[in-house]
Amino acid sequence: MALDSAISLIVSVVLALAAAASGAFFKPGTWYQQLAKPPWRPPDWLFGPVWMVLYGMMAVAAWMVYETAGFAGAGTALGIYLVHLLLNAGWSAVFFGMRSPGWGLIEVVGLWTSIAATIVAFLPVDTTAALLLLPYLAWVSFATALNFRIWQLNPGGKPAGQPAKPAQTA
Numbered sequence: 001m002a003l004d005s006a007i008s009l010i011v012s013v014v015l016a017l018a019a020a021a022s023g024a025f026f027k028p029g030t031w032y033q034q035l036a037k038p039p040w041r042p043p044d045w046l047f048g049p050v051w052m053v054l055y056g057m058m059a060v061a062a063w064m065v066y067e068t069a070g071f072a073g074a075g076t077a078l079g080i081y082l083v084h085l086l087l088n089a090g091w092s093a094v095f096f097g098m099r100s101p102g103w104g105l106i107e108v109v110g111l112w113t114s115i116a117a118t119i120v121a122f123l124p125v126d127t128t129a130a131l132l133l134l135p136y137l138a139w140v141s142f143a144t145a146l147n148f149r150i151w152q153l154n155p156g157g158k159p160a161g162q163p164a165k166p167a168q169t170a
Contacts, residue, residue: 009060018089020051035101035153036154037149038153061129081121084111084115090111108144119134
């Protein structure tokens with residue numbers, strides 16, 4: 001591997017890990033543990049390994065697109081990818097940081113849309129890179145359904161059985 005190719009791979013990995021860092025900063029904690037969750041939710045230990053594989057696939061896909069066309073040929077596709085990384089990082093901040101399944105649901109729909117847009121943008125540049133993002137889209141589809149169900153089960157973002165904040169009176 002040439003030095004410039006290795007450097008672009010490292011940059012791609014660092015960008016993906018920067019998005020992943022949001023999940024390390026905004027952790028589920030006690031609030032999340034107390035939320036009602038559907039019985040089809042995977043065990044907690046599964047989320048970390050799945051996300052690490054997906055972040056690796058994202059990094060490799062972006063690197064492949066860059067290696068194929070550079071910024072001159074794939075600037076728009078790579079820009080869409082960067083926007084998607086920001087939305088990826090934002091979900092943990094919204095759902096766990098703000099403790100808001102409702103806003104998390106809105107954010108994850110935006111994330112899903114940005115992943116689909118990234119796939120469409122990568123496809124004409126490097127088909128394999130686009131295909132590498134399909135498991136990610138599938139996982140975020142599942143995560144969207146899970147987020148939706150958690151939002152339904154926990155009105156107002158409060159664990160089931162706890163009252164939501166009373167409405168403010170004027």
